Amino acid sequence: MDRNGLRTASRRVVLCALLAAMMTVLQLAMAPLPNIEPVTLLVLVYTLVFGRDVFYIIFTFVLLEGLVHGFHLWWVSYLYIWPLWAGLVLLLRRGGEKPPLLWAAASGTFGLSFGALCALPYLAGGPWAALSYWVAGIPFDLVHCGGNFFLTLTLEGPLYRLLAGARGKLGR
């Protein structure tokens, strides 16, 4: 690897670590608010700005979450939930710029399906175990949906412009 290549790779590692750390800190800061979280919004914006590099950020974030909260069953679901969300954003962004309301609807849908996605590991205990886990958590999914919808509607645009500008300054 030449010097420029090494510099670019180093920048990428530092940037991914910084953005993952920012996501973890913001998530912890908003933890007292029931199921209102910044991670969905940040994964959305990171994906729009950094494309497939978002997966490095996501897996660093998931590792940090495990180190902070412990590696429990919910942690396993984080391994596929957040990459799935980033994958959906990558698919949705095809065909040009989308209105904030569409991103808000997509974020809300993701929040609404979060409990069902988290319930998948419980299928190991049989379909009823997974179903009862999902149904019991529906009120939390509804709050998650509303929180995601309004956070994305209000902050997606400003955050995108901020990060896209920062990326431009970094020359990436």
Next chain:
Amino acid sequence: MKGNRKTLFAVAALAVVAALMLGIWYFTRPQAQEGAKTVVVEVVHADESAKEFTYHTDAEYLGELLLAEKLVEGEEGAFGLFITTVDGETAQDSLRQWWCITKDGKQTETGADTVPIADGDHFELTMSTY
């Protein structure tokens, strides 16, 4: 214009799905038994000493009973009441401790304030580590 219509359709579909899920939850939520109930709560402390508390209550949910009887203290978190102190003993984060709620030895699927109680129920609050 076509894009706007699609976006509005997506928002409307989201609202419909949310309403359907609310309906599913409402009609399948655990029904609490009303009236006088006798409930036993066994507390297992960190030193493995155990104490039994017997309550006669009309409370519908475990969290409501435990708070009313001042057996526990806790905070409202993302998943409802998160119990921090039981019978005067507080779970220490530094020791990775938490209070585990079980019913007849089986861990409950929801937080204390959404666990319905029925006459004759036996719950255990056990100091555990993660």
